[in-house]
Amino acid sequence: MxxxxxxxxxxxxxxxxxxxxxxxxxxxxxxxxxxxxxxxxxxxxxxxxxxxxxxxxxxxxxxxxxxxxxxxxxxxxxxxxxxxxxxxxxxxxxxxxxxxxxxxxxxxxxxxSSAQIIVRKSNAANLNSLDALKGKRVGVGLGSNYEQMLRKAGGINVVTYPGAPEYLADLAAGRLDAAVNDRLLVGYLIQKQHLPVRGAGILDDPQxxxxxxxxxxxxxxxxxxxxxxxxxxxxxxxxxxxxxxxxxxxxxxx
Structure with missing residues (x-):
């Protein structure tokens, strides 16, 4: 046994x-x-x-x-x-x-990790802070820390999505001005998924x-x-x- x-x-x-x-x-x-x-x-x-x-x-x-x-x-x-x-x-x-x-x-x-702004590769605007995002359409995951950060800043047109794939697709297609996500995600999106995006401003200290x-x-x-x-x-x-x-x-x- x-x-x-x-x-x-x-x-x-x-x-x-x-x-x-x-x-x-x-x-x-x-x-x-x-x-x-x-x-x-x-x-x-x-x-x-x-x-x-x-x-x-x-x-x-x-x-x-x-x-x-x-x-x-x-x-x-x-x-x-x-x-x-x-x-x-x-x-x-x-x-x-x-x-x-x-x-x-x-x-x-x-x-x-830290929150980072993500923009289209062709976007020449210097979106490197929460203030710079005011008046912009910014995609973010519903219920995420990033959504709370953007809403607290005020003046940002926050557009929520069920998850990252949806708002990253809209960002790449030009339906959003920017998105906010984990900085560790950005390199992967560029190198592995070949999305036409780039990292912009880091928004906080490592969390x-x-x-x-x-x-x-x-x-x-x-x-x-x-x-x-x-x-x-x-x-x-x-x-x-x-x-x-x-x-x-x-x-x-x-």
Whole structure:
């Protein structure tokens, strides 16, 4: 008879007595992500889900002794899906904000990045700040940190979309003056997708990105934080970071 090994993460979860604690499907960690947000989470030419966040999520699940099960969801509904219990965690470049921390539990940060203005390559205008975007049509993901940033600035014609592919297509077609997204996305768009766009102004200091979980998932957070530390200690994180970005994105200022 084979001996069954119980993953340490599940033992930690089982030991918690709180009735509201997240319950994982045996042997599985369900993970919400867009699947349309390269280079973080997208499908390659063969239709396989890939990307930096996919690799990070898979590596974390492996450290927990669990199999990752990805649930593809539009960004506009992904955090609501987490709260509704459709998945155990979200790994999708979720920025850590004070407002989100009121209802969401975050892991330790696994990356840092900044908001950047994106314009068409042919656009010669110097759109390098929020003030420069006033009066312009600017595309952004619905419910994103970037939407909040633009609305707070005021005077900007904010046009929201379910996800990045839609507003980047409108930007390339000239239906938008600019878009705002993660600076790490810009190089990929130019080099891999050959979109006629370029990066313009950086809008903020590097901000933390973390794995999102329900407030009740304290034991899961402990296990995930431990896994992230192990990935950095054994060199896995550095390898993945260089693979996707050619740099270490685990620290502010990089």
């Amino acid at each position: 084979k001996r069954i090994l119980v993953p340490l993460a599940l033992l930690a979860l089982a030991s918690a007595q709180a009735a509201s604690l997240d319950t994982l499907k045996p042997g599985v960690l369900t993970i919400g992500m867009e699947g349309t947000y390269p280079p973080f989470t997208y499908k390659d030419e063969a239709g396989q889900l890939t990307g930096f966040d996919v690799d990070i999520a898979s590596a974390v699940a492996a450290k927990l002794g669990l199999k990752p099960q990805f649930v593809l969801t539009e960004w506009s509904g992904i955090l609501a899906g987490l709260q509704a219990g459709k998945f155990d965690a979200v790994v999708n470049q979720v920025g850590v904000t004070a407002e989100r921390q009121k209802s969401i539990l975050f892991s330790a940060p696994y990356a840092y 933390p990105v973390a794995i999102a979980m329900r407030k009740s998932g304290t034991a899961l957070k402990t296990a995930v934080d431990r896994a992230l530390l192990q990935l950095k200690a054994d060199g896995t994180y550095a390898k993945l970071s260089r693979k996707w970005f050619g740099q270490d994105v685990s620290k502010p200022g990089k």
